[in-house]
Amino acid sequence: MQDDKRPPTYLDWAATAPLRRQAADAIADAAARLATGEWANPSSVHASGRAARRALAAARAAIAEFAGVSAASLVFTSGATEALAGVIRGWRGPVLVGATEHAAALEAAPDAARLAVDRHGRIEPFDMPEGALVVVQQANNETGVLQDVAALARRVHDGGGTLLCDCVQSAGKLAAPPADMLALSAHKMGGPAGVGALVLRCGDGIQPLMRGGGQEGGLRGGTENLLGILGWAAALGAWERGWPDRAAALRTLLEERAVAAGALVNGSGAPRLPTISSLHLPGVPAATQLMALDMAGVAVSQGAACSSGTLSASRVLAAMGLGRAAGESIRVSLGWSTTADDIERFFDAWLPLASRARAHAA
Numbered sequence: 609m610q611d612d613k614r615p616p617t618y619l620d621w622a623a624t625a626p627l628r629r630q631a632a633d634a635i636a637d638a639a640a641r642l643a644t645g646e647w648a649n650p651s652s653v654h655a656s657g658r659a660a661r662r663a664l665a666a667a668r669a670a671i672a673e674f675a676g677v678s679a680a681s682l683v684f685t686s687g688a689t690e691a692l693a694g695v696i697r698g699w700r701g702p703v704l705v706g707a708t709e710h711a712a713a714l715e716a717a718p719d720a721a722r723l724a725v726d727r728h729g730r731i732e733p734f735d736m737p738e739g740a741l742v743v744v745q746q747a748n749n750e751t752g753v754l755q756d757v758a759a760l761a762r763r764v765h766d767g768g769g770t771l772l773c774d775c776v777q778s779a780g781k782l783a784a785p786p787a788d789m790l791a792l793s794a795h796k797m798g799g800p801a802g803v804g805a806l807v808l809r810c811g812d813g814i815q816p817l818m819r820g821g822g823q824e825g826g827l828r829g830g831t832e833n834l835l836g837i838l839g840w841a842a843a844l845g846a847w848e849r850g851w852p853d854r855a856a857a858l859r860t861l862l863e864e865r866a867v868a869a870g871a872l873v874n875g876s877g878a879p880r881l882p883t884i885s886s887l888h889l890p891g892v893p894a895a896t897q898l899m900a901l902d903m904a905g906v907a908v909s910q911g912a913a914c915s916s917g918t919l920s921a922s923r924v925l926a927a928m929g930l931g932r933a934a935g936e937s938i939r940v941s942l943g944w945s946t947t948a949d950d951i952e953r954f955f956d957a958w959l960p961l962a963s964r965a966r967a968h969a970a
C-alpha cells in the first residue's frame with residue numbers, strides 16, 4: 609500500500625500536467641487586481657478595462673511567440689475541445705477525421721469519414737474530396753505516434769482542402785506543424801484547464817466558434833478568461849526547452865525494461881513523442897494494472913482520460929488493428945519533473961504483474 613506521506617508518482621502527464629507554480633502565482637496576482645478593480649473587463653473603454661486589455665495583449669504575444677505563431681492568429685477558447693468542435697461543426701463541406709483522433713474531434717463529427725491508420729497508427733493514403741476539412745493530430749494522446757503533418761498538408765492542399773491539426777500533446781515539444789489551423793490546450797503545458805486556443809493561419813471557410821460580443825475578432829464571443837490566459841502565459845514562461853530530451857532518455861529506459869519483462873510497445877514502429885509510452889502486457893487486463901499501480905501510489909491511465917472515470921477498451925489501439933492490446937495496455941506519460949526514481953517506483957509495482965503473466969503463459 610502507498611505510504612500516504614509520500615507524494616504520488618505522477619506518470620499521467622498526457623491527461624494533464626501539474627499546474628506550474630508560476631501559473632498559480634500569476635492567476636493569484638490577476639485575481640487580486642480584478643478584486644480591487646485595478647483590472648476589469650478587457651473590452652471596457654475605461655482605465656481598468658484598458659489595463660486588463662494590456663495584460664491580455666501581453667499574454668497573447670507571449671503565448672504566440674512560444675507557439676511560433678503570430679499573435680493575430682490566436683483565438684482564445686475554453687480549450688482544445690471547443691477549438692476543434694467549433695471548426696468541425698461550422699465547416700460547410702466534407703469533413704475527414706483521423707481514426708485515432710481524440711474524442712473532441714471524433715464526437716464533433718460523428719458522421720464524418722474516418723481516415724484509416726496502419727498498425728503503427730500512421731494515416732494511410734486517402735482520397736481527398738475538393739473543399740474538405742481534414743482533421744489530424746500531430747501526436748496521438750495514447751501512443752504518442754506522430755503524423756507526418758507536412759506530407760498530409762501537401763496532400764490536403766493539392767486536393768483543394770484545409771488542414772486542422774490537433775497539437776494538444778505536441779505543443780512546446782515539437783515545432784508547430786504546417787497546417788492551416790492548430791488547436792492548443794493550456795493544461796497540458798502547466799497552465800490551467802479551461803483555456804486553449806485555435807490558431808488560425810488561414811481562416812477561409814471558418815464560421816465564428818461562438819457569436820456574441822465580437823471578442824477575438826468576432827470569431828469567439830464571450831469575455832476573455834483573463835485569469836486562465838495569464839496563467840497559461842506564465843506557465844510557458846517557465847518552460848525549459850531541454851526537458852523533452854530528458855524525458856526521451858527516461859522513456860527509453862522505461863520501454864527497454866518493460867519489453868525485457870514481456871511487454872510490447874504500441875506504435876513503436878512509428879516516430880513518437882518522447883513523453884508517451886503505450887505498454888501492452890499480454891494476458892493482464894488494463895484495469896488490473898491500473899489498480900495495482902494506483903495502490904502503490906503510481907498514477908498512469910489506460911488511455912484518454914474519460915470524464916466518467918470509467919475504463920473501456922482503447923479505440924485508438926482498436927483502430928490500429930491491435931484488438932487484444934486495446935484492453936491490456938496502459939499509457940505511461942512523462943513530464944518536466946519526471947525522474948528515474950519515478951520510473952523505478954513504476955517498476956516496483958508493475959514488475960510483479962509482468963512476472964505473474966509470464967509464469968502463467970509458460
Ligand code: PLP
Pocket residue numbers: 622623686687688689690710712745748749774776777792793794795802803804913
Ligand atoms: N486533443 C487531445 C489530443 C487531447 O489529449 C485533449 C485532452 O485530453 C484534447 C484534445 C482536449 O483538450 P481540452 O481538455 O483543452 O478540451
